[in-house]
Amino acid sequence: xxxxxxxxxxxxxxxxxxxxxxxxxxxxxxxxxxxxxxxxxxxxxxxxxxxxxxxxxxxxxxxxxxxxxxxxxxxxxxxxxxxxxxxxxxxxxxxxxxxxxxxxxxxxxxxxxxxxxxxxxxxxxxxxxxxxxxxxxxxxxxxxxxxxxxxxxxxxxxxxxxxxxxxxxxxxxxxxxxxxxxxxxxxxxxxxxxxxxxxxxxxxxxxxxxxxxxxxxxxxxxxxxxxxxxxxxxxxxxxxxxxxxxxxxxxxxxxxxxxxxxxxxxxxxxxxxxxxxxxxxxxxxxxxxxxxxxxxxxxxxxxxxxxxxxxxxxxxxxxxxxxxxxxxxxxxxxxxxxxxxxxxxxxxxxxxxxxxxxxxxxxxxxxxxxxxxxxxxxxxxxxxxxxxxxxxxxxxxxxxxxxxxxxxxxxxxxxxxxxxxxxxxxxxxxxxxxxxxxxxxxxxxxxxxxxxxxxxxxxxxxxxxxxxxxxxxxxxxxxxxxxxxxxxxxxxxxxxxxxxxxxxxxxxxxxxxxxxxxxxxxxxxxxxxxxxxxxxxxxxxxxxxxxxxxxxxxxxxxxxxxxxxxxxxxxxxxxxxxxxxxxxxxxxxxxxxxxxxxxxxxxxxxxxxxxxxxxxxxxxxxxx
Numbered sequence: 194x195x196x197x198x199x200x201x202x203x204x205x206x207x208x209x210x211x212x213x214x215x216x217x218x219x220x221x222x223x224x225x226x227x228x229x230x231x232x233x234x235x236x237x238x239x240x241x242x243x244x245x246x247x248x249x250x251x252x253x254x255x256x257x258x259x260x261x262x263x264x265x266x267x268x269x270x271x272x273x274x275x276x277x278x279x280x281x282x283x284x285x286x287x288x289x290x291x292x293x294x295x296x297x298x299x300x301x302x303x304x305x306x307x308x309x310x311x312x313x314x315x316x317x318x319x320x321x322x323x324x325x326x327x328x329x330x331x332x333x334x335x336x337x338x339x340x341x342x343x344x345x346x347x348x349x350x351x352x353x354x355x356x357x358x359x360x361x362x363x364x365x366x367x368x369x370x371x372x373x374x375x376x377x378x379x380x381x382x383x384x385x386x387x388x389x390x391x392x393x394x395x396x397x398x399x400x401x402x403x404x405x406x407x408x409x410x411x412x413x414x415x416x417x418x419x420x421x422x423x424x425x426x427x428x429x430x431x432x433x434x435x436x437x438x439x440x441x442x443x444x445x446x447x448x449x450x451x452x453x454x455x456x457x458x459x460x461x462x463x464x465x466x467x468x469x470x471x472x473x474x475x476x477x478x479x480x481x482x483x484x485x486x487x488x489x490x491x492x493x494x495x496x497x498x499x500x501x502x503x504x505x506x507x508x509x510x511x512x513x514x515x516x517x518x519x520x521x522x523x524x525x526x527x528x529x530x531x532x533x534x535x536x537x538x539x540x541x542x543x544x545x546x547x548x549x550x551x552x553x554x555x556x557x558x559x560x561x562x563x564x565x566x567x568x569x570x571x572x573x574x575x576x577x578x579x580x581x582x583x584x585x586x587x588x589x590x591x592x593x594x595x596x597x598x599x600x601x602x603x604x605x606x607x608x609x610x611x612x613x614x615x616x617x618x619x620x621x622x623x624x625x626x627x628x629x630x631x632x633x634x635x636x637x638x639x640x641x642x643x644x645x646x647x648x649x650x651x652x653x654x655x656x657x658x659x660x661x662x663x664x665x666x667x668x669x670x671x672x673x674x675x676x677x678x679x680x681x682x683x684x685x686x687x688x689x690x691x692x693x694x695x696x697x698x699x700x701x702x703x704x705x706x707x708x709x710x711x712x713x714x715x716x717x718x719x720x721x722x723x724x725x726x727x728x729x730x731x732x733x734x735x736x737x738x739x740x741x742x743x744x745x746x747x748x749x750x751x752x753x754x755x756x757x758x759x760x761x762x763x764x765x766x767x768x769x770x771x772x773x774x775x776x777x778x779x780x781x782x783x784x785x786x787x788x789x790x791x792x793x794x795x796x797x798x799x800x801x802x803x804x805x806x807x808x809x810x811x812x813x814x815x816x817x
Contacts, residue, residue: 221415222542222569223506224319225408225497227490228290228419230283230331230361231426231526232512234537236260236483239267243274243551248635251520252471253445258480262491263539266510270541271550271586275614279557280602281514281526281534283333286558290513291315291334291348291419293562293577295665296602302668303604305359307336310346313574315562316417317349322571325411327352330400330421333359340374340383350419355403361423363387363430365399372403390432397422397482398432401489405496412500420493425482425516427525429474435481444476447520449636454522455728455794458640459624460608461521461528471519479518503543507568510539511558521637529601529610529619530637542568546586553614554585554595578665598654600661606669609676611658618642618654620676622669625722626655675715675804677722708809710754712801717751721801724809728761728794736817737787741799742810745775752803756785762792772802780810786817 234240237260241249250256279289284304285296291314296302300309316326328350335344341358350356355372363385364375374383375394392398404420430436450469454462490510497503514526515533526533536558540546545568559579566573567583585593594614601610608621617629617637628642628651641647655678662670669676703726710723731737739756748754753772760768771785789795797814801807 220505221322221324223415223502224324224417224509224565224569225404225493225506226419226509226511226565227493228330228421229425229486229510229512230421230423231514231516232483232537233425233479233516233518233532234535235518235532236425236480237263237537239264239272239539240537243272244635247448251447251449252476252518253443256442256444258439258483258487260483260487262487262494263510263537265494266490266508266539266541267549269543269548270508270539270546271552273538273552273554273556275553275555275612276511276536276538277534277555277557277599277601277612278514278536279559280604281528282604283513285602285604286513287333289579290511290558290561293559293574293579295559295578295600296604297666297668298578301334302602304333305337308334308346308348312348313576314349315566315574316419318566318571318574319415319417319569320349320351323415325352325414325416326350327404327407327411327416327418328421329355329403329407329418330357331359331361331423332356332421342372352407355400361385361426361428362396363428363432364390364394365396366394372399385428385430387430387432387436392432395432395485397424397485397489401492404493408496408500408502412502422486422489424486425479427475429476429478429482431478431481431485435485436478437481438484439477439480442477442480444471444473444519446471447518449520449638450522452522452638453729455796456638457521458619458621458627460619460621461523461530463523466523466525468519468522468524476518479516505543507565508541509565510537511561512536513558527604529603529608529612529617531631531635534601534610540586542586547589547591550586550591550593552585552593554582554593555597555599555612555614556580556582557599557601598657598661600658600665600667602665602667602669606667606672606674609658609662609667609669611654611661613654616650616654618651618658620655620658620678622674622676625677625725626651628654673714673716675712675719675721677712703814704812705809706811708799708812710799710801710807710809711746712804713747713749713806715752715801715804717749717803719803720755720757720798721803722798723800723807724798724812726797726814728796731787731789731793731795731797733789733791733793735789737789738815738817739783739785739787739797740811740813740815741783741785742780742812743775743783744780744808744810745777746806746808747777748774748801748807749804752801752805754805754807755798755800755802756783757798757800758785758787758795759798760790760792760795762794763790775807787814 278286288299288301335358339359366375378384517523563579563581567581611618619627712721758769
């Protein structure tokens with residue numbers, strides 16, 4: 194009798210294990226990631242609902258596109274108010290998202306640089322857990338191939354027949370089981386033309402159809418699909434009827450477009466893309482592209498509902514970066530302003546994430562892969578540096594507030610930013626630090642770095658930013674780029690702004706002390722700013738006496754301390770310059786008469802040409 198009992202027990206044990214395995218497989222949540230390209234978060238109703246009217250309607254009262262299907266993800270799940278691209282351009286942002294690494298570690302710190310062979314993505318982890326994985330749409334991680342359909346390197350996405358590397362094609366069609374661009378120019382080259390596009394061939398619709406087909410194929414097993422729409426990135430064109438839906442709207446210039454260029458941070462100024470007026474047709478069709486995307490999101494959500502998949506499918510909606518759409522005199526992306534660097538992030542997970550949850554905590558998309566794997570109880574990517582914050586998304590708090598600081602990098606190594614849910618510190622090679630208070634100044638026009646009230650905040654964010662720059666191998670540090678900031682625990686007097694023109698006689702009109710100018714390690718010949726008195730501070734046809742008391746903390750070979758008084762409008766270049774040197778520990782005084790002419794844009798700059806470190810013990814300007 195013993196043998197039959199033992200056999201029965203073994204059979205029961207095997208049955209239990211199989212039942213447990215099947216139950217585990219059945220409980221594995223599906224994942225659908227909907228990813229857009231260059232998406233301004235103000236175009237989504239769920240984000241507008243959290244903002245004041247003057248922030249929701251920067252292009253004029255009532256100028257909006259309704260997005261009910263995307264908004265439903267926020268109503269039924271969570272919305273993050275401070276989610277950022279690790280680097281706000283296509284390739285590095287996408288690399289960070291799929292890998293949980295900062296762009297420099299992926300091999301893709303700039304556009305069109307291919308990811309390293311063998312890099313592990315969240316899709317590969319899920320594939321190893323028994324998921325059917327697929328990628329549909331724009332990839333931009335396989336180098337400069339264009340369009341580059343179905344790359345040989347799949348990075349864990351088992352079905353990549355409808356993946357293309359680059360381009361914002363408007364018409365796609367099937368070529369057997371694969372996709373291709375559906376229109377060519379006269380030379381046979383794939384074209385961005387939208388002429389003749391319909392709801393079957395227009396790229397947004399076409400890609401949605403392919404995802405529905407894949408979900409239908411894989412619905413009886415756990416699946417992971419990433420859908421990457423190439424819209425609403427330019428060219429701003431869309432199929433009927435979306436192309437004319439917003440022709441009745443007139444878009445006003447946003448307030449920040451009217452700001453004088455000389456009062457902007459140096460890192461924000463783009464001579465080739467200085468926008469002074471909106472193009473109405475471009476703005477109208479951008480709204481049309483967003484409307485088309487929302488309708489297609491509605492189709493995807495309906496498929497999930499109709500096939501009893503909604504309750505066990507995590508749906509994420511996000512983007513790779515934003516689009517300034519005229520704010521701060523720019524279009525597109527690449528700068529740390531909110532509508533360039535901040536991205537929408539919505540996530541629905543029925544029964545797990547509370548409906549209507551709002552998370553006021555800073556993230557970058559480096560955190561996406563670790564968190565999504567954490568939510569799915571899957572293993573983490575080996576070596577991933579992003580934060581697995583599944584506990585926050587699954588937690589009981591409906592409103593989350595957290596002062597975490599995240600680090601943003603720039604593909605050109607010209608700036609870095611440290612951001613918490615309210616403040617943003619930007620360090621750059623072109624200007625002294627800028628600190629924004631996104632609550633008091635959501636337009637990002639005021640530099641609070643010199644404000645004593647913000648001293649502790651500036652120090653805290655700067656320390657944490659520099660720590661993360663070193664930890665994650667900020668490319669600028671490797672290249673020896675000189676980010677302008679103080680190495681002391683006190684925030685430097687970054688840009689000495691004068692509240693009124695320096696007029697009057699015999700009166701000291703500006704005085705400052707203890708300004709730290711640190712350009713240690715800067716390249717020879719570079720002009721590094723330590724203190725700036727900006728344009729329009731000085732009256733035309735006037736004279737001023739500048740007095741500077743300084744102490745050298747070291748000056749590298751071939752370098753100088755300098756004072757420059759310059760006008761960009763003065764074509765005769767009547768600029769006034771003074772340079773001096775000083776060994777470490779040496780102190781001295783400099784006096785200089787400043788003469789303005791009929792122009793109002795005279796600017797005073799004190800700093801270091803080349804490498805060195807100087808403290809301005811005291812500076813004053815007196816009208817003569």
